Amino acid sequence: MAPSKTTGTGIALVPVPDPEGPPVSGDHVTDTAAGLGTGPLPVPPPGPGPVLTAVPDSATDTGPEPARRTGDRDANRSWEIELPGADTEDDAGAANGSSVDLPANFYPPSMAEQMKAKDAARKPVIPDWLTVSEQRQALLKWTVDHYTHTGAYHAVRAPWYASKLTAYAPRGVWRWLNGLRRWVFDAEGQPLRAAAVANNDADQYFKLTKSRDSRVRARGTITGLGAVAGGLVAAAAAMAVPGSVEALMCAAGVTAAGFSGAPADRPIVEGAQVKFRYRKLTSDIVERAFEAAGLTTAKLGISFPRPIVQDGDGWRVVVDLPYGNTFAQAVRARDKLASGIDVAETQVFLDPDPSSSRRVSMWVANQDPLAVSPGRTPLLAMDRVDFWEPFAWGVDERGNDVMASMLWLSMLIGAVPRQGKTFSARTIALAAALDPWVRLYVFDGKASPDWRGFKGIAHRTAFGVVPYDGTDPAAHVLASLEELKADVESRYHRLSELPVHICPEGKLTPAISRDPKYDMPLTLIVVDEVQEYLQHPIHGKRILELLVFLARVAPAVGVAVLLSTQKPDDKACPSVLRDQCQVRFALRVGSYHVSETILGAGSYPEGLDASRLLRSHKGVGILRGMSDEAGIVRTYLADGGDAHTILARARALREDTGTLSGDAAGERTATEGAATVLEDVAMVMPRGKDAAMWSDDIADALAELRPDVYGAWADLEDTDKARQVGSALKPFGVTPKPIGRRVDGKTVTRYGVRGQQIHEAITQRNGINASD
Numbered sequence: 001m002a003p004s005k006t007t008g009t010g011i012a013l014v015p016v017p018d019p020e021g022p023p024v025s026g027d028h029v030t031d032t033a034a035g036l037g038t039g040p041l042p043v044p045p046p047g048p049g050p051v052l053t054a055v056p057d058s059a060t061d062t063g064p065e066p067a068r069r070t071g072d073r074d075a076n077r078s079w080e081i082e083l084p085g086a087d088t089e090d091d092a093g094a095a096n097g098s099s100v101d102l103p104a105n106f107y108p109p110s111m112a113e114q115m116k117a118k119d120a121a122r123k124p125v126i127p128d129w130l131t132v133s134e135q136r137q138a139l140l141k142w143t144v145d146h147y148t149h150t151g152a153y154h155a156v157r158a159p160w161y162a163s164k165l166t167a168y169a170p171r172g173v174w175r176w177l178n179g180l181r182r183w184v185f186d187a188e189g190q191p192l193r194a195a196a197v198a199n200n201d202a203d204q205y206f207k208l209t210k211s212r213d214s215r216v217r218a219r220g221t222i223t224g225l226g227a228v229a230g231g232l233v234a235a236a237a238a239m240a241v242p243g244s245v246e247a248l249m250c251a252a253g254v255t256a257a258g259f260s261g262a263p264a265d266r267p268i269v270e271g272a273q274v275k276f277r278y279r280k281l282t283s284d285i286v287e288r289a290f291e292a293a294g295l296t297t298a299k300l301g302i303s304f305p306r307p308i309v310q311d312g313d314g315w316r317v318v319v320d321l322p323y324g325n326t327f328a329q330a331v332r333a334r335d336k337l338a339s340g341i342d343v344a345e346t347q348v349f350l351d352p353d354p355s356s357s358r359r360v361s362m363w364v365a366n367q368d369p370l371a372v373s374p375g376r377t378p379l380l381a382m383d384r385v386d387f388w389e390p391f392a393w394g395v396d397e398r399g400n401d402v403m404a405s406m407l408w409l410s411m412l413i414g415a416v417p418r419q420g421k422t423f424s425a426r427t428i429a430l431a432a433a434l435d436p437w438v439r440l441y442v443f444d445g446k447a448s449p450d451w452r453g454f455k456g457i458a459h460r461t462a463f464g465v466v467p468y469d470g471t472d473p474a475a476h477v478l479a480s481l482e483e484l485k486a487d488v489e490s491r492y493h494r495l496s497e498l499p500v501h502i503c504p505e506g507k508l509t510p511a512i513s514r515d516p517k518y519d520m521p522l523t524l525i526v527v528d529e530v531q532e533y534l535q536h537p538i539h540g541k542r543i544l545e546l547l548v549f550l551a552r553v554a555p556a557v558g559v560a561v562l563l564s565t566q567k568p569d570d571k572a573c574p575s576v577l578r579d580q581c582q583v584r585f586a587l588r589v590g591s592y593h594v595s596e597t598i599l600g601a602g603s604y605p606e607g608l609d610a611s612r613l614l615r616s617h618k619g620v621g622i623l624r625g626m627s628d629e630a631g632i633v634r635t636y637l638a639d640g641g642d643a644h645t646i647l648a649r650a651r652a653l654r655e656d657t658g659t660l661s662g663d664a665a666g667e668r669t670a671t672e673g674a675a676t677v678l679e680d681v682a683m684v685m686p687r688g689k690d691a692a693m694w695s696d697d698i699a700d701a702l703a704e705l706r707p708d709v710y711g712a713w714a715d716l717e718d719t720d721k722a723r724q725v726g727s728a729l730k731p732f733g734v735t736p737k738p739i740g741r742r743v744d745g746k747t748v749t750r751y752g753v754r755g756q757q758i759h760e761a762i763t764q765r766n767g768i769n770a771s772d
């Protein structure tokens with residue numbers, strides 16, 4: 001199994017662009033190919049196609065060494081690119097894959113190529129918008145629309161602007177007067193005079209005060225004269241000009257004072273258009289970031305083996321660190337790199353390069369890609385799914401499809417609550433549901449509404465661990481897993497006994513899996529919040545053993561296991577089970593330790609750390625083990641309504657195909673009913689290690705639980721009730737304990753059963769050594 005593609009680790013690494021390919025549009029496509037499985041190639045983002053400039057292949061380049069960018073920046077060309085939002089001509093022309101930040105050294109194109117490139121790049125003498133009437137009209141229309149909108153926007157807000165200006169005007173006047181005072185009294189010389197005093201430098205002090213005195217005199221005179229002249233002009237204007245002009249002058253004065261008094265962070269006039277953040281990403285900024293992150297020094301600098309190019313909705317920068325510094329160090333300093341570039345940490349993605357451990361390929365997203373939902377699951381638009389083929393599970397941080405396949409694998413999903421654990425597991429189960437030949441086992445340890453819809457299609461379902469409505473879900477899980485174990489064991493035999501022309505490699509094939517006569521359909525077991533079953537006081541141990549067996553052995557015969565947990569620690573979900581899961585998916589977790597527990601040993605040094613995901617990154621996780629490359633997946637959303645729609649379709653499909661079976665068809669497991677008394681008693685007894693119950697009370701509870709089986713016991717005397725319970729439990733080696741009590745001066749014997757006895761009987765019956 002393999003995903004069709006997983007690129008990059010969002011939170012850390014993505015595969016490095018194919019070193020054989022030029023850094024042009026689609027660089028990320030070659031880059032993603034490393035993670036390809038059997039699915040289709042990801043589609044490159046739209047772009048104008050390869051640029052004409054040949055760029056040296058970093059891995060195979062036999063040309064001169066790339067230029068080293070050192071502290072001597074003046075000696076180098078300044079290469080600049082601009083992030084979207086730039087309104088410069090250069091930026092507007094920058095397109096996906098365009099070389100926008102060329103290194104000093106690259107292979108010069110041949111003369112013919114250069115001429116061709118120049119021919120193609122020649123601009124018309126008179127711009128098109130002047131000569132082509134459609135373009136002229138379009139420009140005119142746009143200009144009118146744009147300024148009409150802007151005018152209307154500000155006109156509506158004009159009263160608000162006026163009130164703000166009036167409110168800020170007194171502060172503006174105060175600022176003006178304060179500025180004037182500082183100027184008149186030579187405030188800027190004050191620090192020098194203070195320093196002279198502090199240094200006991202009398203000469204210097206007297207020189208400074210002398211020059212200050214003369215300056216204050218001159219400035220005071222100018223100010224006084226200016227005030228008198230201003231006053232006279234104002235008085236003359238007040239008498240000479242009409243009231244409307246006076247009002248206009250006052251308004252101008254208030255406006256000017258208002259603008260001066262406005263706080264710097266609250267502009268009076270708000271822009272009519274949303275302003276995108278404008279930031280230049282230059283090689284100088286990249287150098288600054290690497291220096292700030294302590295990955296290089298101004299003296300050592302960094303090398304740019306490739307030009308910076310636009311790659312999808314972001315920019316790709318490839319740098320070589322100074323000798324001795326490694327990619328792993330860059331991963332650890334990712335937050336500082338982000339700060340140096342002045343973007344959020346989640347916008348920076350670092351990829352290793354197989355050619356050198358000092359090479360870092362960095363992708364800087366224009367916006368936090370993980371907070372953007374990839375939208376609803378494509379399953380909604382599909383009539384059916386072929387579960388033998390990879391299906392669309394989500395997209396990576398760059399919007400490329402991530403295809404998943406559950407063939408031949410076991411998978412573990414982990415995350416803190418409310419991050420999308422259930423939803424991401426459910427999208428996989430929904431894909432399986434749309435293949436009518438896939439048999440589903442769905443167990444939800446927390447009995448949430450999320451999985452209830454599978455009742456109508458799944459071969460086995462169980463919800464929660466607490467007995468409810470006459471059934472014990474944990475016992476049902478146990479019986480179902482026993483059933484599966486037997487099925488898996490028999491599949492191995494049956495597959496090896498099939499003739500070669502039907503089963504050429506001794507392996508399950510699509511044809512065998514869909515032929516009812518072989519009864520070996522592809523099977524998916526989903527256990528959400530698996531820790532609830534693993535910690536069950538009676539069945540937990542056996543369930544763990546069975547799941548370990550299935551996760552290890554069953555995938556090879558077409559039975560996949562998908563587990564999810566919010567507690568991946570050893571106690572709740574032991575490593576003996578986790579270790580069987582080749583594929584791991586970690587959504588946001590609390591710490592890097594937990595991330596490593598879910599993703600497996602060695603994931604953190606590889607830069608995979610799900611604790612760096614944010615709360616806003618719902619349904620986003622790091623996928624490891626589905627292909628050679630680990631990577632970020634933003635899973636498609638299938639909410640409750642979507643699940644309902646898909647499951648209704650799945651039910652109809654299964655009815656048509658005749659593949660409804662098990663619980664969905666009202667069939668019980670083979671082991672159920674064989675020893676129900678034990679399970680029934682376990683179900684009615686209180687939980688806990690020291691739980692105990694009187695036999696006659698057990699009889700009453702059983703009569704209530706299954707009136708059809710034990711109903712008659714309810715009418716018996718207490719001693720007979722106890723006797724019935726005793727004889728029902730006897731075959732399982734459980735003997736109720738007699739306990740004498742004095743009642744009304746007489747000794748009355750009452751029988752009681754301990755939970756521990758029932759637990760031991762069940763484990764013994766299931767063939768587990770109780771001392772394990």
Ligand SMILES: Nc1ncnc2c1ncn2[C@@H]1O[C@H](COP(=O)(O)OP(=O)(O)OP(=O)(O)O)[C@@H](O)[C@H]1O
Pocket residue numbers: 373374415416417418419420421422423424566618619620634635636637638
């Ligand atoms: N792929 C997704 N895209 C967008 N939002 C999502 C996605 N997956 C989950 N969510 C949001 O996250 C919420 C929590 O998801 P989910 O119930 O799967 O989390 P969980 O980790 O299983 O939580 P809990 O442990 O409480 O069951 C959902 O209600 C949904 O709003």
